[in-house]
Amino acid sequence: MAKYTPAVDMGLDRLSEMARGNFDLAWMDSNPQGWGHESKPGPAGLGLVQIETGHYAKIPETGSSHGSMAPRGCFVPEDTPSLGIYDMNDKGEVWSDNAAKLYDEAVTRQWNSATDVPWHKLEKLPDEIEKAVCQMCTGLTEVEFVAGDMPAKWMCHINHDFHEIKLFLATQIMDEARHMDVFRKRALANGGGLLMASPSQEELLAAILQAPNYTTASALMHIFGEGFVLTLFRTGEFLAPTEVEKTIFRLCMQDEARHVAYGVKHLKYFLERYPERVEEIHSILDAGEQAIFALTLEPQTIEPRAILAGNGMENIQEGMMKLAFLYNKQVKEYLHRLKVAGIEREPRMRIPKELPIGELAA
Amino acid sequence: MATGTIFPSEQWFAELARIMKENEGSYRELGAMDCTMVVKVDDCLHEIVFEGFGVKSIRKLDSLDQALPEHFVVEGPLSAWREMIENIRANGAPDLQHTLNYLTFPDDPLLVTGPDQLDIDGFYRFNESLQRFFNGAAAVATAYAG
Numbered sequence: 001m002a003k004y005t006p007a008v009d010m011g012l013d014r015l016s017e018m019a020r021g022n023f024d025l026a027w028m029d030s031n032p033q034g035w036g037h038e039s040k041p042g043p044a045g046l047g048l049v050q051i052e053t054g055h056y057a058k059i060p061e062t063g064s065s066h067g068s069m070a071p072r073g074c075f076v077p078e079d080t081p082s083l084g085i086y087d088m089n090d091k092g093e094v095w096s097d098n099a100a101k102l103y104d105e106a107v108t109r110q111w112n113s114a115t116d117v118p119w120h121k122l123e124k125l126p127d128e129i130e131k132a133v134c135q136m137c138t139g140l141t142e143v144e145f146v147a148g149d150m151p152a153k154w155m156c157h158i159n160h161d162f163h164e165i166k167l168f169l170a171t172q173i174m175d176e177a178r179h180m181d182v183f184r185k186r187a188l189a190n191g192g193g194l195l196m197a198s199p200s201q202e203e204l205l206a207a208i209l210q211a212p213n214y215t216t217a218s219a220l221m222h223i224f225g226e227g228f229v230l231t232l233f234r235t236g237e238f239l240a241p242t243e244v245e246k247t248i249f250r251l252c253m254q255d256e257a258r259h260v261a262y263g264v265k266h267l268k269y270f271l272e273r274y275p276e277r278v279e280e281i282h283s284i285l286d287a288g289e290q291a292i293f294a295l296t297l298e299p300q301t302i303e304p305r306a307i308l309a310g311n312g313m314e315n316i317q318e319g320m321m322k323l324a325f326l327y328n329k330q331v332k333e334y335l336h337r338l339k340v341a342g343i344e345r346e347p348r349m350r351i352p353k354e355l356p357i358g359e360l361a362a
Numbered sequence: 363m364a365t366g367t368i369f370p371s372e373q374w375f376a377e378l379a380r381i382m383k384e385n386e387g388s389y390r391e392l393g394a395m396d397c398t399m400v401v402k403v404d405d406c407l408h409e410i411v412f413e414g415f416g417v418k419s420i421r422k423l424d425s426l427d428q429a430l431p432e433h434f435v436v437e438g439p440l441s442a443w444r445e446m447i448e449n450i451r452a453n454g455a456p457d458l459q460h461t462l463n464y465l466t467f468p469d470d471p472l473l474v475t476g477p478d479q480l481d482i483d484g485f486y487r488f489n490e491s492l493q494r495f496f497n498g499a500a501a502v503a504t505a506y507a508g
Binding site (some may be wrong): 042043044045101104105108109110111230234235237238240241242243246249250251253254256257258260261264265325333336337339340 | 390392393394396413414415416418458461463464467468478479480482483484486487488489490493
């Protein structure tokens with residue numbers, strides 16, 4: 001019976017040859033087209049934008065058929081085995097021209113919730129204000145990591161030749177981990193705690209995670225969901241009772257805007273190649289709009305913001321009036337982002353363009 | 363008569379750029395910033411181009427058509443800008459009611475516009491760095507145009 005497996009025996013044979021001075025060295029001249037490449041750092045260091053030039057900037061319309069993790073631009077031996085998992089091989093399905101730039105931006109603009117937030121400046125707040133902040137943080141803790149789970153679901157399907165996209169999505173997952181943890185920390189740090197989860201929110205999250213393909217999921221999450229949340233972060237900064245929340249919302253806002261920028265440019269790229277598929281996008285937005293409208297008006301979503309906007313329970317109705325502005329801004333920016341991507345959504349939109357709080361109150 | 367660098371002017375923004383350069387380490391902590399901001403004070407326009415961890419260029423514009431294609435505009439009356447700068451100078455940083463986001467979110471007294479929504483989103487993408495840039499005003503003795 002053989003002592004070793006055939007694979008180990010083959011390795012030992014190679015070792016034996018090398019021990020006699022017989023080296024292969026074929027790898028040294030395997031990729032003449034890719035040799036001699038130089039890159040110089042830009043103003044913010046050596047980014048993907050600086051290195052992906054010439055031979056290495058050739059991004060195929062269809063990802064390599066070898067199906068391995070071999071890096072784009074290297075020589076791939078014929079016997080390289082496929083991993084059998086990359087089935088998103090069409091550039092149009094994932095690409096965005098700003099992905100490399102956004103990745104470079106993301107890696108230098110990372111922050112952490114442990115030391116970049118001035119937690120020592122937390123102060124005792126009136127009970128109703130602390131409850132409103134904690135409820136807002138409960139909702140954000142619940143929703144944020146969908147933007148981690150969604151890319152994670154699709155990343156292992158994306159052909160390795162589109163590594164700019166995978167790298168950018170990896171930064172997004174880290175961003176969302178940070179958002180989830182910073183809102184949880186704020187809820188638990190100041191004498192309050194987590195309050196009520198949101199069933200309506202789960203409907204929107206399900207629509208994102210169960211979207212039939214990556215681009216519809218991206219349109220619903222990056223443009224629609226994260227666009228709305230971006231405005232919520234701006235609102236959070238506006239309503240923040242202390243410098244702690246101000247800092248949290250400003251830092252989160254920056255991350256969210258990167259994700260939105262990827263989503264808009266991806267959808268634009270996709271629709272330029274597949275204009276006939278615009279109906280798929282409209283359909284998923286139909287569902288998303290229904291879900292977010294229900295979510296917006298759920299008591300645990302709107303009431304804490306109304307309390308903060310009114311600066312207390314006694315002015316909650318005045319706060320509601322102010323929130324109409326928030327909704328109107330969310331919808332306006334959503335429609336404008338879709339316009340940049342090439343979609344005229346307004347005639348098709350299934351929710352009011354403006355929240356008629358004033359009319360209803362009258 | 364008040365003495366100080368006139369706001370708005372190329373010299374005033376150059377002072378902020380100098381302070382940014384002196385404190386480059388703190389901007390490196392926030393990360394790279396590539397964007398173009400146009401500050402509109404009444405009808406007066408200044409373009410500030412950020413690149414990496416500093417300011418690449420500052421120039422006065424005669425009209426928005428002269429601005430780089432991808433830019434956002436932060437605009438408002440001199441009175442609003444003055445109140446923000448005085449608040450920063452009084453406290454060393456803005457209080458809760460004088461941050462850039464606070465002043466622009468309701469579109470009043472300041473407003474953010476741009477060629478398209480993605481350009482406007484640049485203001486959100488680099489907001490913390492932009493805030494720190496304006497916080498430099500705490501160290502600039504300022505006089506006001508008009």
